[in-house]
Amino acid sequence: MLEAGAIWGFTSTTMASLMFFWSMYKQFAPYHVRLYLERYFYKYLNKWFGEDMKSVHIIFPEYTGEGLTKSRAFDEIRNYLSTRSTATARRLKANESENSKSVVLSLDDNEDIVDVFQDVKVVWSLSLVNKENQSVSKEGRHLTMSFDNQYRDMITKTYLDHVLREGKEIGLKNRERKLYTNNSSTDFSSWRDGRWSNVPFNHPATFETLAMDHEKKEEIKKDLIKFSNGKDYYRKVAKPWKRGYLLFGPPGTGKSTMISAMANFLEYDVYDLELTTVRNNSELQKLMLDTKGKSIVVIEDIDCSLDLTGQGKKKDEEDEDEEDIEEKKKEAEKLKKDRVLKESNVTLSGLLNAIDGLWSACSDEKIIVFTTNFVDNLDPALIRRGRMDRHIEMSYCRFEGFKVLAKNYLDIESHDLYGEIKRLLEETDMSPADVAETLMPKSDEEDADICIKRLVKTLKEEKEKARKLAEEEEKNKAEKKEKKEKIEEEEKEKAKK
Numbered sequence: 001m002l003e004a005g006a007i008w009g010f011t012s013t014t015m016a017s018l019m020f021f022w023s024m025y026k027q028f029a030p031y032h033v034r035l036y037l038e039r040y041f042y043k044y045l046n047k048w049f050g051e052d053m054k055s056v057h058i059i060f061p062e063y064t065g066e067g068l069t070k071s072r073a074f075d076e077i078r079n080y081l082s083t084r085s086t087a088t089a090r091r092l093k094a095n096e097s098e099n100s101k102s103v104v105l106s107l108d109d110n111e112d113i114v115d116v117f118q119d120v121k122v123v124w125s126l127s128l129v130n131k132e133n134q135s136v137s138k139e140g141r142h143l144t145m146s147f148d149n150q151y152r153d154m155i156t157k158t159y160l161d162h163v164l165r166e167g168k169e170i171g172l173k174n175r176e177r178k179l180y181t182n183n184s185s186t187d188f189s190s191w192r193d194g195r196w197s198n199v200p201f202n203h204p205a206t207f208e209t210l211a212m213d214h215e216k217k218e219e220i221k222k223d224l225i226k227f228s229n230g231k232d233y234y235r236k237v238a239k240p241w242k243r244g245y246l247l248f249g250p251p252g253t254g255k256s257t258m259i260s261a262m263a264n265f266l267e268y269d270v271y272d273l274e275l276t277t278v279r280n281n282s283e284l285q286k287l288m289l290d291t292k293g294k295s296i297v298v299i300e301d302i303d304c305s306l307d308l309t310g311q312g313k314k315k316d317e318e319d320e321d322e323e324d325i326e327e328k329k330k331e332a333e334k335l336k337k338d339r340v341l342k343e344s345n346v347t348l349s350g351l352l353n354a355i356d357g358l359w360s361a362c363s364d365e366k367i368i369v370f371t372t373n374f375v376d377n378l379d380p381a382l383i384r385r386g387r388m389d390r391h392i393e394m395s396y397c398r399f400e401g402f403k404v405l406a407k408n409y410l411d412i413e414s415h416d417l418y419g420e421i422k423r424l425l426e427e428t429d430m431s432p433a434d435v436a437e438t439l440m441p442k443s444d445e446e447d448a449d450i451c452i453k454r455l456v457k458t459l460k461e462e463k464e465k466a467r468k469l470a471e472e473e474e475k476n477k478a479e480k481k482e483k484k485e486k487i488e489e490e491e492k493e494k495a496k497k
């Protein structure tokens with residue numbers, strides 16, 4: 001009886017002491033001491049149960065080369081493991097990386113995680129490299145992959161391929177999307193940041209908020225989905241995985257908005273290429289090579305970037321002899337290919353080469369978009385199918401577009417004046433930007449009714465303005481014709497004399 005009491009007393013005292021030490025250890029032991037002890041505890045536990053005996057270990061360091069470049073494989077594996085570790089790891093690290101949309105949970109230092117692939121167990125562990133061993137001051141880590149030797153072939157080929165591919169996909173999905181602009185080649189201070197500078201891309205435009213014909217919108221969305229899923233197709237038909245869009249239409253019809261909607265729809269980055277600051281063709285080539293996959297490269301107002309003087313329709317063209325115009329056009333056509341850009345030495349042929357030369361096969365999917373207000377001024381070579389695969393006209397606001405804008409700006413789907421607005425929009429050319437501006441409430445007192453009435457009033461005024469302008473033009477034309485006929489008659493009279 002006494003013995004049982006003594007045993008009980010000893011056990012409970014030991015348990016109490018152990019619990020006391022455990023809570024002291026948890027509270028006061030420094031974090032790195034705990035990591036060290038726990039790491040060795042698990043390691044030896046594995047060894048005692050004989051799991052480690054036939055293992056192969058492969059190390060993936062965080063920094064490669066001289067320790068200055070971050071290893072892409074390391075990041076991709078970490079992305080892949082983040083999905084596994086969120087569910088199973090005991091200790092996670094929350095990273096607020098500047099390249100990701102939100103906090104990303106990943107494996108903590110000195111933590112292990114088990115992944116199972118085709119019934120084979122793979123153990124991953126993340127360790128901090130001793131500072132003494134490092135040639136650079138950066139804190140380095142490495143990931144170790146351990147597995148049974150008998151699966152060496154399958155793991156090093158199939159499994160690793162799968163991990164890197166998935167990790168890359170996850171990285172692209174989690175990344176914060178960027179809007180890149182090319183640095184001016186004369187701005188030396190920006191050189192160290194590379195050829196492109198970037199800001200987070202937060203434009204809120206979507207296809208749902210875009211005012212345009214519903215069918216046209218759906219068609220574009222389908223085309224984009226087909227393109228982004230077309231990796232195998234493009235490989236099969238031996239074409240680089242890229243697609244060109246030409247957006248044309250009057251100012252304020254939503255060309256730039258459409259680009260943002262496309263980028264948001266596909267979750268792509270946007271590279272806004274300012275051609276006038278590019279020095280020459282080779283710099284343009286380098287800029288293009290420096291763009292990543294899953295991106296849209298945009299050249300806005302391409303007609304203004306290219307020096308097309310002599311090719312486009314001039315205002316006084318009408319006054320010139322028709323023969324003269326034809327002659328000038330032919331001459332311009334000949335010179336076109338080697339024409340230089342207004343403020344740089346980029347030529348048209350350089351631009352053509354840059355958008356679909358050999359480089360275009362060097363990276364993953366890419367969309368190229370040109371926008372212009374004057375499609376007729378563009379060189380046919382620049383916009384031919386295959387280079388600009390789809391030509392999309394952004395037109396003045398019609399009733400269907402108006403309904404989208406009214407829903408966006410006023411949150412209404414019908415009104416007594418809709419019939420009148422429909423008729424007026426058919427007869428008047430008003431850009432979606434102008435319609436949107438008119439519909440926008442200017443103060444808290446303004447409700448949907450006031451805004452709709454203002455639109456009707458503005459449309460009527462615009463219609464009247466357009467009518468007067470047309471009348472004036474007609475009058476001017478008639479006057480010119482009369483003048484010309486008079487001169488011709490006078491010349492005939494002179495000739496008779």
Ligand SMILES: Nc1ncnc2c1ncn2[C@@H]1O[C@H](COP(=O)(O)OP(=O)(O)OP(=O)(O)O)[C@@H](O)[C@H]1O
Pocket residue numbers: 209210211212249250251252253254255256257258372373394432433434436
């Ligand atoms: N189709 C549209 N749908 C929704 N909003 C539009 C549309 N078009 C224009 N807007 C509104 O008008 C503003 C100007 O449009 P945007 O800059 O896209 O026109 P743009 O065609 O690129 O003009 P520009 O030729 O002058 O560059 C946008 O911020 C947007 O609010």
Ligand SMILES: [Mg+2]
Pocket residue numbers: 255256257300371
């Ligand atoms: Mg624009």
